[in-house]
Amino acid sequence: MKNKTYLKASLREIFYSKGRFIAIVLIILLGTLLYVGIKATGPILNHSASRYVDEQELSNLQIISTGGLTAEDEAMAEKIPHAQVESGYQFFYADDEKNQVIKLYSYAEKNQQNQLIVKKGRLPKKENEIVLDEKALNEGYRLNQTFKIKQPDQLERQNFKIVGFVQSPLYINTEERGLSTIGNGSVDFFAYLPENNFSNKVKSVIYVRFANVKNKETYGKTYKAIMDKNIEKTETLFADRPKERLAEIKTDAEKELSPKKAEVTDHLTKLTAAQKELDQASTQLEQQASMAAGNPQLMQAQAELQAQQKELTKNREQLLAAQEKLNASEKEISELKTPSYSYNQRADNSGFQEYGDLSERIAAIANVFPVFFFFIAALITFTTMTRMVEENRREIGTLKALGYSRFEISIKYIIYALSAAAIGIVLGSLIGTHTLPRLIFELSSDRYNLPGVEAFYLVRPIIQAALAFLFASLGAALLVLLRELHEKPAVLLQPKAPKPGKRIFLERITPIWSRMSFNSKVSYRNLFRYKSRMIMAVIGIAGCAALMVAGVGLKDSIGSVGDKQFGPIIDYEATVTLKDQPDKKKIEALFSQNKKITSHLAVLNQTVELKQKGQANQKLMMMVPENRQKFGNYLHLKQAGNFFELPANGAVITQKMAELFDLTEGDSLTVYDEDQQTFKVKIAKITENYLGNFLYLSKDYYQKTRGTAFVMNSYLLKSQKMTSNEEKGLSQKLLSSNQVMNTSFMSTQIKTQEHSMENLDGIVWIFVVLSGLLAFVVLYNLTNINVSERLRELSTIKVLGFYDREVTAYIFRENFVFTLLGILFGYGLGIVLTKFILDQASMETITFPLVIRPGAYLLSGGLTILFSGVVMFATHFRLRHINMIDALKSNE
Structure with a gap:
């Protein structure tokens, strides 16, 4: 019965101090939410992209050669361990009339890799049908229109019917389509048409999927390590292939050239013979003409011979020109350069690496920002729980005097701490895991052709958050209990002697001190009288202000890369x-x-x-x-x-x-x-x-x-x-x-850089908003603790005749000093924090400059002062309803 009653009393403690309990829960919730949510965001975004490209059977490797790819190349590719091989055609086509560059790909129903996603219409079924990039809809193309491709050296026909608009896993970015070597230099959109339309004998690309990276995270270290080995094996197999391909090209070209050379030589030989006959006939006519001058028949024969000579000369010139061209072609063949083979991974696809970089930046920021946020939250939780136990000294002394064991006395605080921690950790983990990754994805989803994110729980950050907050709440309570429970009941039943007043440094500056009001002097003495309270308040406020400065500073710094470079x-x-x-x-x-x-x-x-x-x-x-x-x-x-x-x-x-x-x-x-x-x-x-x-x-x-x-x-x-x-x-x-x-x-690079950095804007604002919420809860909690600890003091000054506004000002002056000191320290701490995060977030190709504009300081300081004002406004109503009799009654 005794234990049952005590358990009820323990649960009532949560109800009676619900403001403090809710504040602790909120602090733990916010800390866990940001830490777990941001830690999970990078892996969840990467996993979602991996799931998408695996579902669409995106090739792991593309083999491309400047000399084209033959059946021998395909056969060699099939020898690569764990490889599944497909080949296809691709080339750039420039539409001069519309000033557009299109990248054309071959489509075959039998192919399994790089599966297209139909957004409108259907896939090609007949040879005269074509599907266009979904992006082409913005260019005015519609279903059933005729699409012309004037490329007779590559395609069998010119006119195609548009039957669908698609997305390709080769392009996960909605805008980027890569560069071209023709037209305006950049690809506007892509298109797929049936493979039978391509007239070229050699293929353009070999697509390879590896079984040993199936279901591996495409942005993960394991995938990259295995792919490095796969590419190494591929390069080894193809090491001699460029020279072999050069020999094949030369042989094929010489085979094609030899009959033409023989034909021209044959014609020249015949012309030489004809020229001899013509010279003999001309000599005979000249002899006859000298003997029978003016003979009309001889004159006609001479005219015919001259015409034949003219025709013969013309043919000889044409054949010599043809021979010269053939010689030039032969020289070109002999000077042909060895074809180069390139091995492009998924990261080389347009937009693919940008998406990976986004996740890496989030992961880099997650290693610093949430940890600092987490530290501030844990510190305030520790302080709150410590003060709560200290406030209950008399109750602990009473229970000890009544014969309760140390464990029984501790149960109340264990329940309180565990309840607050459990609620905060569970809600924070749930909300963080399911909200932040989705929110960040939605903020950047207009740039990527990905269906969405699939949230899953990361065990490590949840365990880390649970351990830290259990230590901050339950650990704090137990540490103070260990100290208090060693005291005798008589000592615990006595209130702690108030700290003696001391002269402060400001008193020594007589011109200032002498002009200060009595209330101001009391407030400043109290600040230095309770140093631990002041230090904790300043640290808490400085931490939150620093987080807001760092949040906006990150946005400023990341957005300044282009301004600093170009x-x-x-x-x-x-x-x-x-x-x-x-x-x-x-x-x-x-x-x-x-x-x-x-x-x-x-x-x-x-x-x-x-x-x-x-x-x-x-x-x-x-x-x-x-x-x-x-x-x-x-x-x-x-x-x-x-x-x-x-x-x-x-x-x-x-x-x-x-x-x-x-x-x-x-x-x-x-x-x-x-x-x-x-x-x-x-x-x-x-x-x-x-x-x-x-x-x-x-x-x-x-x-x-x-x-x-x-x-x-x-x-x-x-x-x-x-x-x-x-x-x-x-x-x-x-x-x-x-x-x-x-x-x-450079304008294109600037736009690309700006778009790339825009992806982080949403993340930064999430940091700022959560930091602001934490600042509000911290200020409320610290003020609440301040008031709870000083009820007798505040009741005393009310009894002495102070008005409600003067009592509020008594607390407000101290809070205002805490807030200002916290903001100033927060500015300095924010600069250090921003620099540290930028160093972590900088990558091999990007260095982020430290740029914090005045707006970051104004936002951080302004919000902190605003929150402080709101908290004091709420505190004013609490102070008005202090029961002076209860607060001043004897503790004896």
């Missing part, structure tokens, strides 16, 4: 990539014809690789300008805020690569070119850079280190501001010159 560093508008052996004069003439182009600079751009044991291989762009002095007008090299010119001797490397490979000025660096040939450079300078990785060399230093002549392959263009249509027009004109492979505009 303009301050990259100061050109486009890069023009040329084909082999271009006509430099012809290209520069095209530049001069465009009034928008103000200047150009020839450069050598080449992808190189850095390798180091214990560090993943890194690719970067090596840029060698033709003119070192002019290069500074196109790209601004900067170190520690100071600009410098490209050194004549030595290389300049960007800061991220220097950090990854532990490079300093003066170090030697081994670089691998595209053919895996090595050369060494000396690091002369390390330059600031935020997007991509680069290695800069002067022309002379490049020739010295490589031992080869400088051969430019690109141009950097500076121009006036151009519209999107003007950029497309310039790109199309350059590509149509047959000298240019691609034109890449």
